[in-house]
Amino acid sequence: MSICDNFKRTGSAITRLSVLLPVSLLLGASAPSLSLGHPTVITAVIAAILFVLLFFAGLFTWRGHNRLTGADSDLLLQQSRQAQRLAVVETVIGQDALVMAVWDEPGGLPQYLRNTLTMSETIPSRAGPFMMFDTWLDGPSAEKLTAHLAQLWKRGATFSETVTTSKGERLNAQGLYTSHNAILVLRAVPVAERALPSSDEAAKKLLADLPHPAWIQDVSGAIVWRNAASAAAPPFPSGTDGWANIGPEQRAAAQEAWRAGKPWHQRIVLEGGSSKRGYDISLLPMGGSVAALAFDISDFETVRGEMSALLSAQQNAFKHLRTGIAVFGADQRLRYANPAWRELWDINDAFIADNPEDEAILDHLRALRLLPDERDFNGWKKRYLTRSREGAVDETWYLPQGRVLRVASLPTRDGGYTIINENLSELEELRRRYATHERVQRQTFEALTDAVIVFGSDGRLQLFNPAFASMWRVDEADTLDLEKHPHIDELIAWFAVLHDDPPVWSGLKNGVIAMGEDRSVFTTSLSRRDGVVIDVSSRPLPGGATLVTFVDQTAAVRVKTALEERNKALVDADQLKNDFIQHVSYELRSPLNSIIGFTEMLADPVLMAKARDTTHDASALSRQSEYIGYISSQSHTLLAIIDDILTLASIDAGAIALDITRVEPLEVMASAAGALRQRCAEAGISLSVEVNGDIGAFNADAQRVRQVLYNLLSNAIGFSTRGQSVSLTASRSQAQDIIFEVGDDGPGIAPEDQAHVFDRFSTKANGTDHRGAGLGLSIVKSFVELHGGHITLQSQIGQGTRVRCTFPERALEQHRLDQRPQ
Template sequence: MGVERAVRGLTRAGTLCVVFACAPDAAMAQDIGTPTGRPLMHAMPAHNVTVLAVVIGLIVFATILSLLYLHERSGWSRRERGLQAALADLQGAHDRAELLLHADSQVIVSWAGRGEPMIEGDAGFALDGTPLGAVAGGLGGTRRILAFGSWLTPGDATALEDEIDSLRRRGAGFRRTLRTPSGRFVEAQGQAVSGRALLRLRETTGEHRALIEARAGIEAAADEILALHSLLDAIPQPVWHRDRGGALAFVNTAYVSAVEGGSRDGVLRAGTELLDRSARDRVAREETGLNGSPQALRLSGVVAGARRILDVSESTAEGGRVGIAVDVTDLESVKADHQRQMAAHVRTLDQLPTAVAMFDQGQRLIFHNAAYQKLWDLDTAFLDSRPLDGEILDRLRVMRKLPEQADFRSWKAEVLAAYRAVEATDGPWYLPDGRTLNVVADPNPQGGLTYLFQDLSENLKLESRYSAAMKEQAETLDTLKEPVALFGADGRLRLANQAFQAVWRINEASVKDHPRIDAVIAACRTISPDPEPWMDIRGMVTGLSETRSDLSCRLEVLDGSVLDCTARPLNAGATLLTFIDVTASVNVERALTEKNDALERAAQLRDTFVHHVSYELRSPLTNIIGFTELLGDETVGALNERQREYSDHIKGSSSALLAIINDILDLASIDAHSLALQRETVDVRSTIEAAARGVEDRLKESSIALDLDVPGNVGSFPADAKRIRQILFNLLSNAVGFSKAGQRVRVEARRTAEELVLKVVDHGRGIPQDVITRVFERFESHTLGTKHRGVGLGLSIVRSFVELHGGRVTIESALGAGTSVTCSFPLETADGNREAAE
């Protein structure tokens, strides 16, 4: 009971700490507490709490041991005297702890698990100017101290709440200095002790507060210095600071790069200088200007291994000197380039035909080109003396070179008023000598004026001539009967003559509005609706076609007329459209086309009829020939002489008629592309002899001799033997028919490297030149004064068969000298086979 009373006495004294009471058992430890039943555990500084807990624990532990010892040794009286002595010692420790706790104004907040916090401490602790004891409820009843945002700066309040949360969750301790909106400082310390989270808030006062404020000032100054260094490092020009002894105390990044020092510390340790000794001495001796600012010296230095031109300036600062070097190499280069360009501009202006004169703010001449001196014919010495603008006008008036003015003074003042104008002014000057000048007065940005004198006399003459030429051209186009239209590069109608307007029914007002090509086409399609030619014309005018070349198309109008349109590209993207009425020629062409179609249909009908009739005649004719041969053989009975003669005539006529029918059928097959050659190896000599045997009777009857000129090496060639014999038979028949008795017919055969040539030559009357071009046409028969008559199919069949073999036929003839027909056959067939000579 005495120990309990001692402990309770310590808690009533207001000690804000955590005490671990050592008891013989757990029940006794639980009995130790505050009068209100709360555990004896309050927040203190870490070292104070620890020391106090250890001291009190030792004291209690020693007291308990003493009591036990006295109880065992001396009995109850002894234990009571020992307990009283222990309580006296505890009271002394309590007094010392309380004195330690109340040395500063502070508050301790403790949390046990998830329970409500317990707040203990000095009631005089102020929350941003309001003492904690003055708040309703006092130290134990207020929770305003936990509303950190109400008496701390926002940043500190948020940081403190985060750290308290970490302390309560993970037991992470912290120490932080907080700031109130009024500028006061509060020290916060958090620590976990025996499962409890303790927060100690202590107001800083006296030297400690002064130390915190000094530290904050030092940190702010350090931040400012760091920001200043960062700003200097961002400057692309080398910057340095020298101490009172002239040594480098600071250089920026640009300085390090300029001297190629690697790092700032390395440059400062080595004292690497950007300028040489003489340059630094010049900079140190340089005096400030009239306005107190340092004068920059233009020096030469090596920057990053390259020689550069620098503007260097140094000024005295507290604790030394500061300097900066500005690289003006590019500026000097630009300045030199500017001077060269100005010189080039002066030379260029001297070459211009436009007169140029520049005057400064004082209206004095500062520049003039050669064209200006030539225009006004002024003395060079006078112009070089930089005369005033008014003086030049007065001299030109005396020389009667200015426009005649009734009030020259007012006119001169109006001209000189351009110096006060904001924008350029221009206007014509009509000179007494008939010239017209366009005068432009352009104010200079730095003050003064620039005159441009442009002679428009020639331009006005050309414009007048151009207007007259355009008027004459328009009148000429209007006299044309053909519609003509001119479109510009923008696709607008620039010109259209009267014929164009009449044909396409476009009024003159629409032409003057310069409509686009789409509007013109829309108007024209009302009478010529076919869209295809108009699309071509549109593509030509608008330039959408890949190549701008001449375009021709035909337009059909609803009234039956036909127009041929020609679109021709012109210079500068223009397009000229011309229309020609071709209705008459188109009608003639249509009539001829229809007649030709009718003739072709008639020819086709004729060929069909002949082919059909030929087939129909061939069968009965074959029967007639067969029965005639049967009668001629007298197998059915003997014939008298006259019957035998009649039978021979019937047989000959039938054979001739069959040959004609076969020729007609062959031509019909050729026209139908159904005749195929039966190629084989044809012996030339035997084929010629076989054809000659076919005309032996006619040769004897006409008393005509036949000569065969066939060399032994003529050999053979690939061909259709039957058709070759038919070719030779027809040629020999014609030669015999056009020859006289006693004349000779010759057959020649020649072989070359590429072809076989067969030629039939006669010495008859010949063929006229106007007939020779038609002898190969069908049904062309000419007697030419001979007894020979035919249906005109022989030479036509010859040409057809030769061409089927891939050869060609030529004919040469002269009246009274005979005719020569040559047939040339290729030795190589279409499939590449080639016959060798035997």
């Protein structure tokens, strides 16, 4: 055997010792307080001695390595000694009843397994069956041991746990960890820890001092001892039977747990006196007896009920909130979401029925394009979830489709967190509109040509527009700085330079600084020294503010003055015109009447006969008769024009009063038509008069109505030609008004001329021989309106004209007379 082989074998032995010796030391350190004769203590002592021996052995080995030139017999001797020492350590460890498993690497089967625990035959001695914990341990113990070993391999987390075999044997499991190995040690639970003897006075004293009911009973239920709290509480126990308060099924389960050496817990409701109270009962096996503890949970249940009711009320309140609320548990799964949150994210009940994780919800919302567009979504999601679980999120999200959300998170006591989503879309829209409105208002305010200022409740200037600074001659070089919000007193001192009127400025100041009901509108007008006329007005605003406007009325005052002067001139001229027309008309009527009188005398048949007897020139006499006819005709025409002018002048002057009587429509129609029938016959024009039904009489001035109809018929005949017809009809409207309508088949009136038909001195031949002064229709319109009626016209070129006059049932003047106080 070579020196290198000897060194390999020696290294292997040292490695095994380096594992077993720390184990023995750890076992000695972790064992409970024992006597010096206990095997565990002996093992620890031997392990310490062996560690010293191993140290010197290592020292000798190192020296031997430096003396490679030594003989192989020395190395063989050292290897033999190490093997002997290893056998001694394993022998010492074997003296302790335990199961030891050692792993050189995480997971897999243990590289070293030793079972010296004789009390249990259920623990496998081979590595493969040993790792199948669920075959020789009960379910909860197998799960706990598997979880602890996983943490021991992964993080080196040591543990000490009590596990139970499938046969009810209780073992203490310890997990140890060195720099290279993971170690599991199983020992039997000491008898002193398995059951507390009923004769143990210390245990009884401990139970006796408890404020909760406690007693000790044997398996049959016979009470062997009870504390004072149990005696004071009537339900515990009932009589001498410890099982009396437990139902048959619960009793069977409790007895089975006792036989397995396991504790048994149950919540029951018992009647104590006149009330029912809830208790948590625990039965603890104590060898041949059972220790029972009862905890009154009635108050706890009451508080829990109140908390449950509070939680229910809170969730009911959440249902009516417009703010979205989602609650996640410590496992990051959704626990609760109010309707507003589901509606906000458009999440259906089927998706949240399985309580999805927060990460899955974010992925779902991203698929629906409801989250912010992030280039690195996974990184953003990780950062957001981390901060949400810490309760550190409070931010605003600008989402697609223009939505704006406020997202905030709050931590909960159970390790979870709550997400609050508030829809700010409408608020942001309102803010945007408000900003736009404020900007437009500001620009409008600054663009106003009128001077406007606003005072705050403290009487200081808050807002002003450029027109104000310009009107009162305030510029950057002046001592009055408007940007520094001067007081009303400072402004009044500035105003007084151009207009020193204390009562005006005192009224303005009172309107600005007044409070409560004293705030009112103040208006005045002032004329400055420079000739500028300004209207001043102050109006109260909400919040104690005051709006003051200064309107430059200089131009308006000048225009008003000019208009008043011109109007006065026009009124005077109109009066002069009326006076002139009346004077001239009356002055013309006298000589005209004389001319007409003399003409009629010359045309007298007697005079004409004498002229024939004395005159032998028949042609001259004929011409004289013709000229006299012309003079008479034109004189009557001129007289009619003068009468019309006088009538219009009288109407303008208000000198015409209506003579209201009951007027029969057919009578005034026949009178007006009769005066024109000879003219119609000479012109070859047919004239018809018709009354539609029995329309009855109405209140009007018969003479003026006849004049209206006469003028309309005369005008219609004048625009008609031979063979055409003129009609005059009368009817009542639904409002009981009298309607007279005059129609002709004449050439009609062009649309652009219809608006001027009733104007004075407006005349159009329209292709006929009709001539006139243009006053007849003006008189018609004036008389109809004087009755309170109105007149309308319909005409088309080549289709004639229809003029409709509407007279009310009671004339306007008669109505006014009736309304006068008696």
